[in-house]
Amino acid sequence: xxxxxxxxxxxxxxxxxxxxxxxxxxxxxxxxxxxxxxxxxxxxxxxxxxxxxxxxxxxxxxxxxxxxxxxxxxxxxxxxxxxxxxxxxxxxxxxxxxxxxxxxxxxxxxxxxxxxxxxxxxxxxxxxxxxxxxxxxxxxxxxxxxxxxxxxxxxxxxxxxxxxxxxxxxxxxxxxxxxxxxxxxxxxxxxxxxxxxxxxxxxxxxxxxxxxxxxxxxxxxxxxxxxxxxx
Numbered sequence: 001x002x003x004x005x006x007x008x009x010x011x012x013x014x015x016x017x018x019x020x021x022x023x024x025x026x027x028x029x030x031x032x033x034x035x036x037x038x039x040x041x042x043x044x045x046x047x048x049x050x051x052x053x054x055x056x057x058x059x060x061x062x063x064x065x066x067x068x069x070x071x072x073x074x075x076x077x078x079x080x081x082x083x084x085x086x087x088x089x090x091x092x093x094x095x096x097x098x099x100x101x102x103x104x105x106x107x108x109x110x111x112x113x114x115x116x117x118x119x120x121x122x123x124x125x126x127x128x129x130x131x132x133x134x135x136x137x138x139x140x141x142x143x144x145x146x147x148x149x150x151x152x153x154x155x156x157x158x159x160x161x162x163x164x165x166x167x168x169x170x171x172x173x174x175x176x177x178x179x180x181x182x183x184x185x186x187x188x189x190x191x192x193x194x195x196x197x198x199x200x201x202x203x204x205x206x207x208x209x210x211x212x213x214x215x216x217x218x219x220x221x222x223x224x225x226x227x228x229x230x231x
Contacts, residue, residue, distance in 0.1 A: 001220060003042040003116060005124075005143040006033070006152045007135070010050035012210045013077055019051050026081055030088040032216040033121060037090060041220065042116040044146060045123045046139045047081060049073030067131035074135060075100060078125035091120045097129030109145045116146065136190035140197040151198075151205040152219050153189065158209030159227035160189055176228045189229055198231060205229040 008029070015022025033043055052073040053066075075096060082092040093115050095107040104125060105111065115122050127138040143151050162185070163171040174187075179199045182189050189195065189207060198205065208219045208226030218224035 001041060001149045003044070003146065003148050004036075004150050004152055004220065005044045005046065005139060005146070005148045006154065006216065007139045008045065008047045008081070008154050008210070009156065010048035010052065010073065010077060011156060012154060013047065013081065014051040021051070021077075021080055023084070026084045027088070029081070029210075029216065030085045030090070032214060033085065034088055034090055035217060036220060037119060037121065042119075043121050044112070044116060044142065044148065045078070045081065045121060046135060046142060047074055047077040047123070047125070048135045049077060052076065064131040067127075067133075071098075071126045071129070074127060075104065075125040078123040079103060082121070082123050085121055092123065093120050094123040094125055096124075096126035098126060100126075112142075112146055122146075133193065134191050136194035137197065140190065140194040140201075140203060143203055144197065144201045148203070151203060152216065153205055153207045154210035154216065154219075155207060156210065158212065158225065160187055160207050160229070162187070174227045175225075176230060179229055179231050182229060189227075198229070202231040204231050 013026060014020055015025040037043055049070045053070050078094045082094050085092050094104045095112060096104040097107045112122050124142045127133060127135055128141060139151060160174045160177055161171040165171040183195050206219055206226055206228055208215055208224050215224055
C-alpha cells in the first residue's frame, strides 16, 4: 500500500467533549500518521465538520448557506490538525476547492500528488466546494483524483453492522462486505452518492474504530478488527 486517504469525523477530533478539539486525541492521531509517513506511505486527510456545525438538521436555514458553513468548519479542522501534525515534525499542506486567502492552497490534483510524493501530509478541506455534497463525497472524489490505494474510514464505531449497534445489541458486524451490498442494504458506510462513486471507480475502503489503540497503524497493517469494503 503506497498511498491512502484517511477520513476523520469531526466528532472524532473532539474526543469525549463532543465539540471543538481534543488536543490529546489529535496528537495521538499525529503520532500514528508520522510513523506511517516514515515507512514511506503517502497520506492524505479529509475531516468532517460535525464538531462545530450540524446546520443541515435545521429547517430554518437555506441548505446552501448551511452547507457553506459546514465547509468552513472543515477548513478550521484541517488547519488545526495540520498544525498539530507540523508540531509533531511533519510537513503539511491544506488544500481547498475555493480561495481562503493565504490560509490554504487552492486544490490542484497535480500539486496534491507532487506534495504527497515529497512526503507532505495533504489535507483536503472545504468538501467539494459545492452545497448538497457531503464530506463523504469529497473523500471519495479526492481519493479517486489522487489515485489512492484505499480509503481509511476512522469512525466512532468499530466497523460496519447490519443495524445500529447502539439500538440493537444483536446487530451483526461484517468482517467483509461488498460495495454492492452496502448500496443494496443501505448500510450507510458513506452516503449513497459516495457509495456509487466508490463502486464506479473501484475504490476500496476500510472501516474501523478510531478510539482503539493504534487504530490507524493497525488498519494499514490489517491487524485491527474492522470491516473491509471490497469493490
